[in-house]
Amino acid sequence: MAAPMTVAFTAGDSGDWRITAVTGVSGPPLPVAPRLAVTTGGPPPPGTWTLTGTTSNVRYATSSEMGQLAARQEGLGRPQARRAALIPIRKSEAWWDLAQDERRAIFEERSRHTAIGMDYLPAIARRLHHCRELGGAYDFLTWFEFSPDAETEFDAMLARLRATEEWRFVAAEVDIRLARD
Numbered sequence: 812m813a814a815p816m817t818v819a820f821t822a823g824d825s826g827d828w829r830i831t832a833v834t835g836v837s838g839p840p841l842p843v844a845p846r847l848a849v850t851t852g853g854p855p856p857p858g859t860w861t862l863t864g865t866t867s868n869v870r871y872a873t874s875s876e877m878g879q880l881a882a883r884q885e886g887l888g889r890p891q892a893r894r895a896a897l898i899p900i901r902k903s904e905a906w907w908d909l910a911q912d913e914r915r916a917i918f919e920e921r922s923r924h925t926a927i928g929m930d931y932l933p934a935i936a937r938r939l940h941h942c943r944e945l946g947g948a949y950d951f952l953t954w955f956e957f958s959p960d961a962e963t964e965f966d967a968m969l970a971r972l973r974a975t976e977e978w979r980f981v982a983a984e985v986d987i988r989l990a991r992d
């Protein structure tokens with residue numbers, strides 16, 4: 812696995828991405844700003860807010876799932892991927908009180924998170940950042956990139972995921988949509 816990478820998301824006046832919408836799905840929304848800067852390494856620019864997370868090793872995916880993902884997924888930064896979503900998520904104490912095997916059972920055997928997500932590859936590219944150990948309001952910063960014509964499919968995937976048992980443990984979620992020219 813690649814070494815963990817620290818990534819900062821800063822909403823403010825600078826950055827490659829224009830913020831097109833900020834929706835508080837559950838819990839409080841985040842303040843709106845014109846642009847979002849994504850900084851990997853080095854200090855983030857000043858801004859209205861910065862959320863920081865790190866990439867990490869997988870927790871739940873099996874070797875077979877990792878193989879299927881690797882075969883289908885594409886990387887970030889594709890030129891046609893001119894839309895993105897940053898979705899910070901916090902899970903409830905009830906989730907974190909569960910044992911690893913119980914969380915895996917909810918995440919995949921019962922909620923089919925990876926199986927649902929795989930239906931949308933390679934159109935949607937993704938990177939998961941962890942931040943529970945850093946303190947702050949969220950446990951995860953999820954990042955997705957796709958072409959403008961895939962946004963409807965992306966919304967359909969979100970509706971399927973949000974209807975799962977896993978999402979009953981989501982205590983806070985903000986959906987930030989982005990565009991670049």
Ligand code: HEM
Nearest residue numbers: 868869870871872898900925928929931935937939951953
């Ligand atoms: C975790 C796949 C979409 C939120 C994961 C994991 C996989 C995965 C394999 C487990 C990583 C591990 O083993 O640690 C996918 C695929 C998607 C997708 C293929 C399709 C693009 C989404 C979306 C959201 C999301 C749209 C948010 C709205 C999360 C979160 C975790 C996660 C929060 C961490 C869960 C935890 O550790 O408790 N995803 N996902 N995913 N995904 Fe997705």
